[in-house]
Amino acid sequence: MTVTVRFGVVVFPGSNCDSDVYHVIRDVLGQPVDYVWHEETDVSKYQCIVLPGGFSYGDYLRAGALARFSPVMRGVEEYAHDGGLVLGICNGFQILLESGLLPGAMLPNDCLEFRCGWVNLRVDNVDTPFTLEYHRGEVVRMPIAHHEGNYVLEKDPLEAVKKHCGITFTYVDESGRPTRDSNPNGALLNIAGIVNERGNVLGMMPHPERCSEEVLGGADGLRVFRSVVRYYS
Amino acid sequence: MRFGEVQGVLLVRYRGTVVVTLKETIFDPQGEAVKNSLVAMGFSSVTKVRMGKHIIVYLEALNEEEAREKLADMARRLLANPVTETYEISLVEVPD
Amino acid sequence: MRFGEVQGVLLVRYRGTVVVTLKETIFDPQGEAVKNSLVAMGFSSVTKVRMGKHIIVYLEALNEEEAREKLADMARRLLANPVTETYEISLVEVPD
Amino acid sequence: MTRARPAQLVGGFCVVSYRVSCAMGGFVLKTQSAEDSRPWREMGLKDHEYRLIVEKLGREPNYTELGMFAVLWSEHCAYKHSKAVLRDLPTRGPRVLVGPGENAGVLDIGDGLAVAFKMESHNHPCAVEPFQGAATGVGGIVRDILAMGARPVALLDPLRFGPPDDPRSAFLFQGVVSGISFYGNCLGIPTVGGEVEFSRSYRSNPLCNVMCLGIMKHDELFQGRASGPGNLVMVVGHSTGRDGIHGCTFASEELREDSESKRPNVQVGDPFMEKLLIEACLEMMRTGAVVGVQDMGAAGITSSCAETAARAGTGMEIEVRQVPTREEGMTPYEVMLSESQERMLLIVAPDKAPVVRETARKWGLCAAVIGKVTDTGDLVVKENGVEVARIPAKLLAEGAPVYEPASSEPRYLRETSSFKLESLPMPCILDAVFKVMSAPTVASKAPVWRQYDYMVRTDTVAGPGSGAAVLRVKGTRKGVVVSTDGNGRITYLNPRAGGMWAVVESALNVAVTGARPLGITNCLNFGNPEDPEVFWQFKEAVAGMAEACRRLETPITGGNVSFYNETEGEAIYPTPVVGTVGLLDDIGKRVSPWFKREGDIVAILGQMPGDPSHLAGSEYLERCFGLVAGRPPEPDLVLARNLVEALVRGAGNELYSSATDVSQGGILAALAESSFGPSNDLVSSSAVGGAEIEISTGEGHRLDAVLFGEGIAAAVVSFPEPNLPEVTNLARSLGLPLTVLGRVKSGRIVIKAREEAQVKTLLDIETRALKDAWSQAFAPS
């Protein structure tokens, strides 16, 4: 199956994982990919839009709060409403929350410090276009690097998220249990990534692009991108 | 009082303050850490600390009402996150 | 009004507020970025934004004077960075 | 204040109670009043320096000019006390594309690629405001690398603080680390290495050195030259504020105490702006519009203009009213001396200004033409067309006097050197092992570096916590390897040896990965050079460094000197820090420090410790006996060089399973850390290794010196048994001792001692227990 999936990687002022995602899609996955400048408003020609990590607008005020008002987000919102695939990684996840494309908000990590390192994740929903290549309940390893990953959501919307299997990645220990110790930031229910009800918008704090090549210590993340390709096959 | 002038209309300068605080129901790890530090420093009578933002916005408007409306709009749309935060605004006219 | 009791002495509960702001002359990149975003969002009459902290401290003290002193002490020693920031404190007695 | 401390004046001045009659700063000082008030003194210039200025200028400088001289002739910018000594350092080599004199050194790494790198200190700002001091320190060195045309790809941060249990030191430590985390993370430049060491001597004077490394193609190289009269001078990035101008704020009134609040001496870092500046400048430089680039660091516009003009032998005319300012009513003096952060100076062909402006606009930055390059050789400053300053650029940038201060051997050395190490009692080994491994200086620094994004850019193949950092170069098989090292305690006890060890240790750190060390940068942190004992330390350390560099063939391509790290006459330990850059031809053959397979042979390649002198200045001595004493030996440089060779060649032939150098904590710490495995998991997991080894003490040797001795050039290596003959041959061919100690064993560290025919178990512990002690030494209280 040689399918071509065109990815767009949004570049906000202050994005800094844009070139990392671009590298994985082009050089590792072998798919076409463009940078999408934050002033563009039409992203409809892409089959998947990635909002990369970094510090858009310095993450001043709140992480993702200022980026959400950049012109490209109007296009991304429209695109998502039309069913387009949107993957928000780290800062991209924070922007999705701020823009309301995903429910909830981020608070500073409960340790009150930036945290960078590897964590264990359990893949809870393998029916999304981003997780087709994982097994349900599988424990994978990915790096995180953030200061505001302490996910919060009020009770009612949380019930709704649970109901549509929105929790996609959970911080767990090596045996797959979401313990207090395996939670690096205090996130509610150890939530590391969620998907919207329709399944086309995924936000995750871990960085799949940082673990898409063995030389970097693991390749569990590549399957996120491969899943998207498979989805279109 | 200083006036700006836009299209022949006199504008007044205001100094608005938007105080953004976490909703009472949301746990505030930063406030908790500050409280613990204060207690450790000997301020044992501190029972709780909540951290918020104090945002000062200088703006021009036709009158106080308009300034207040604008400020509320900024707070709603950008300065506070409705999921976790609430805000209060206040306003003073500023002399030159 | 609620009273705590320490060694037979009645204590009053206060809600103190410490507003910490950057000294006027210290550059505030955050405020600058927020201002630019507000202008880009259409709030073109915003001329300047300064970000500060709004810290609410619940504490018990014998009386207002003591509470105020303690609060000032906390601000000086921990809550504000004297090199770059200034602070203002205020206080209200809180009912139960 | 016990002593005038010019370093405090760098980049700004003390309050001058001094009447200024106009807001322009362009007036000439009347000789009489000038002599009376001697404003240059408050600005940090000596009387004879002022006279030199008058002589060279052929007239009295006006106030603005005096300010410009004072900053550029400060120790920080002019290297008045160090220049003569630094000349001894070897700066040339086949790999050196750019040596000292430019914003950063550049090394050829083949395939048309080059690495730009440099280290700089931000010690004094960190002592005042650790968070912003460290943040702006990162910002400054990144702009140096950017100025060479390279994309900054890695940061390292050698740090020194007072004891972590001292509240002031803990505050500084926390502030500096979070400042680096805040700034570096936001920039998207991984912080891949560094050091943190603790000693009482740094209590009031913490050290914050930052090294940055960038990668570029050869033809992307830029230099800080203002060539081509008629070319435009542009400033890009932040507007200019009053930041960093300590005193001398102009107002038509006497300055009073309450003016203090008007003079922000703390520069605030804006990493978001710096990130945009990096992207915008790289884009501008690739368009061909840019002729020369210079970062703006200390002394802002004045130094960047003077330096670029001086290097090119040109002059420059600046109109201060064209400089975008963020505050109203700034005087020429303030504009010229402001140290506002996140600004770059560009020299642009006259018709290319629109290209630069357009790129700046795209990135949301302002770019302004502030003047032009001339052929007069003078740096001319105008305000609204009226000349307010005119100084020959070369005089400003290169004309400062060079001093050769008095030096004398410090008195303390007599006492420390004569200490009898042989007289030490032998402590309980188990106790000593735990004490040394949980010493702040030896303990895991994961609590620091997990606050740094060390993976962004996805090139970090080995990050912090693994000795040297290994970065892949995308599109090639190559790896760039980098490490920073320095040992203040050793340098204090034997400055010449300390200078040598910094070079040797750094080279070994790089070599254990299999990379060949190519070149180094340094940061020389010392006390007051006007104190003869301090200057002696400085001279000795540099001499040692120079000799080691020559032997190891690692030229110095640039660096930084930080003097006046002292408070009330108490100087820091003399602390030369070295950053070495090395090259791995095949990243697939890199060697990591961790034991891989049970049963592998564990051996010491290089010198075996054991002589009491190896304990001089050791962590063990300080931790277990509270002693900083002895006379550390100079390294055997020939042996060190052969050891580098053995490590590089052995790795190339894929002989080793693991390799790590022996430094603080001796072979015990090296064995333990090889056993612990990586600490990159945020959740504690993964099994740990271990080793079972047997040591024998030679004649006159002490057991504790074997385990904890530091003054040796050695590496702990492990390899599969079948490789033993080849490793042995390699060592023999290079004249290197090879001592087989034992084997890798999973989960336990067992140390046995052989004395005569008897074998005694000295230590038998679970690796996990020791790792816990080592990793939790900094656990939040």
Ligand SMILES: Nc1ncnc2c1ncn2[C@@H]1O[C@H](COP(=O)(O)OP(=O)(O)O)[C@@H](O)[C@H]1O
């Ligand atoms: N310790 C040193 N060893 C070698 N070169 C040095 C040393 N200190 C400074 N230099 C060189 O002297 C020049 C001036 O240094 P510096 O003022 O730190 O540069 P910059 O102006 O870019 O900040 C640089 O080229 C630097 O590399």
Ligand SMILES: [Mg+2]
């Ligand atoms: Mg420079």
